[in-house]
Amino acid sequence: MSKINGIGSIVLRTVALIASFVAVVVMCTAHDTAQVFNLKFEAKFSNSPSFKYFVIAYGVVCCYSLAIILLPTKSLFWRFILILDTVMTLLLTSSFSAAMAIAYVGKKGNSHAGWLPICGQVPKFCDQSTAALVVGFVTVIVYFVLLVYSLHVALGPFYSVNS
Amino acid sequence: MSKINGIGSIVLRTVALIASFVAVVVMCTAHDTAQVFNLKFEAKFSNSPSFKYFVIAYGVVCCYSLAIILLPTKSLFWRFILILDTVMTLLLTSSFSAAMAIAYVGKKGNSHAGWLPICGQVPKFCDQSTAALVVGFVTVIVYFVLLVYSLHVALGPFYSVNS
Numbered sequence: 001m002s003k004i005n006g007i008g009s010i011v012l013r014t015v016a017l018i019a020s021f022v023a024v025v026v027m028c029t030a031h032d033t034a035q036v037f038n039l040k041f042e043a044k045f046s047n048s049p050s051f052k053y054f055v056i057a058y059g060v061v062c063c064y065s066l067a068i069i070l071l072p073t074k075s076l077f078w079r080f081i082l083i084l085d086t087v088m089t090l091l092l093t094s095s096f097s098a099a100m101a102i103a104y105v106g107k108k109g110n111s112h113a114g115w116l117p118i119c120g121q122v123p124k125f126c127d128q129s130t131a132a133l134v135v136g137f138v139t140v141i142v143y144f145v146l147l148v149y150s151l152h153v154a155l156g157p158f159y160s161v162n163s
Numbered sequence: 164m165s166k167i168n169g170i171g172s173i174v175l176r177t178v179a180l181i182a183s184f185v186a187v188v189v190m191c192t193a194h195d196t197a198q199v200f201n202l203k204f205e206a207k208f209s210n211s212p213s214f215k216y217f218v219i220a221y222g223v224v225c226c227y228s229l230a231i232i233l234l235p236t237k238s239l240f241w242r243f244i245l246i247l248d249t250v251m252t253l254l255l256t257s258s259f260s261a262a263m264a265i266a267y268v269g270k271k272g273n274s275h276a277g278w279l280p281i282c283g284q285v286p287k288f289c290d291q292s293t294a295a296l297v298v299g300f301v302t303v304i305v306y307f308v309l310l311v312y313s314l315h316v317a318l319g320p321f322y323s324v325n326s
Contacts, residue, residue: 048273048275048276086249101261101264112206113269114204114279115268
């Protein structure tokens with residue numbers, strides 16, 4: 001078994017699998033309702049395209065992490081593992097950043113655009129989506145470490161060639 | 164000169180340098196004012212933390228691209244080029260996604276959260292920030308191609324080792 005699919009990689013992928021799964025579950029179950037001026041207001045992840053993107057992207061990464069853990073060591077897929085890991089890290093970063101930008105407006109609002117914060121009305125939804133974002137950030141960090149680790153393993157001989 | 168800092172890489176870095184520079188200038192100069200109910204409303208990039216992040220991140224990538232183009236071929240920095248390129252691609256993806264999420268709310272609003280679209284009031288700002296995002300997306304694509312190209316150059320021998 002070569003180093004790139006060794007124990008270090010499996011541990012990181014397992015942590016990423018669990019973290020991405022938790023992020024999806026916590027975000028999907030975040031729910032709260034509020035009554036503002038006789039208007040019932042329901043907060044859930046599917047109300048925001050960015051939060052939907054977060055759930056889909058983390059779901060994809062969760063399935064991918066599981067697939068790679070279960071991948072036979074002789075599989076031809078290992079040839080593309082660095083490219084695939086890079087794409088997954090970019091997908092995580094992109095969806096996390098989009099969800100974070102919307103969560104920030106939800107928390108602080110934007111007075112210039114006239115967008116009011118909603119966390120005062122739906123604190124339960126806000127707290128739970130913040131928790132999903134924290135776990136989401138852990139997933140991003142784990143995938144980044146995995147990518148740097150894989151690059152280090154793969155490029156050991158390359159460093160000296162290129163200097 | 165090794166392939167990773169060869170002509171293909173220099174061309175891609177030059178395109179990324181120009182694109183990121185254009186994205187920063189177009190976003191920074193985007194400006195419009197509107198009068199709503201006797202209230203003067205001024206739209207500029209610095210009103211949104213996500214747009215500020217976009218400008219800073221693209222500015223950093225612009226400077227980095229120039230520095231790498233001018234980097235002597237014997238420099239020790241080439242040893243870390245893949246890690247640095249990965250970090251820059253992640254930075255671009257993150258800031259582009261955050262700005263895109265806010266631009267989408269600016270264009271379409273979010274009826275569930277009570278956030279109204281602002282593009283009807285400040286169309287000039289909206290059009291110009293959309294243009295900045297389009298050029299920003301080109302920069303992301305160019306850096307992704309550069310990363311895949313560098314991985315391909317660097318990992319040629321590795322593919323056969325790992326299969």
